[in-house]
Amino acid sequence: MHHLFFIGLVQPMGCIWPLSDAQSKLVANYIIGNYKLPTDMSKLIKEDVDSIKRQYIKSSRHTIEVDYHKHLKELQNELPKASAL
Numbered sequence: 001m002h003h004l005f006f007i008g009l010v011q012p013m014g015c016i017w018p019l020s021d022a023q024s025k026l027v028a029n030y031i032i033g034n035y036k037l038p039t040d041m042s043k044l045i046k047e048d049v050d051s052i053k054r055q056y057i058k059s060s061r062h063t064i065e066v067d068y069h070k071h072l073k074e075l076q077n078e079l080p081k082a083s084a085l
Contacts (some may be wrong), residue, residue, distance in 0.1 A: 006019050007023045008023065009012050010064050010065075010071065011032070011062075011065045012067075013067065014068030019068070022076055026078055026079055034080045069085060
């Protein structure tokens, strides 16, 4: 089990609070056993890094840049539908 979580460690073009809230809910669901990490996590990380490299300027600032609406939708899609959180 993984035990280190970074909430809000993204740089959106928009408000950070809804993203942090969705991340927090996903982490809470993981901690209580309502969410399982994807089995292809390494592949998903590589795809995300490649997308960031294509979409944003090559600089240390842009390594954590996210598209606000896309990222929020992705987080919301990962949340368990029956979650009480």
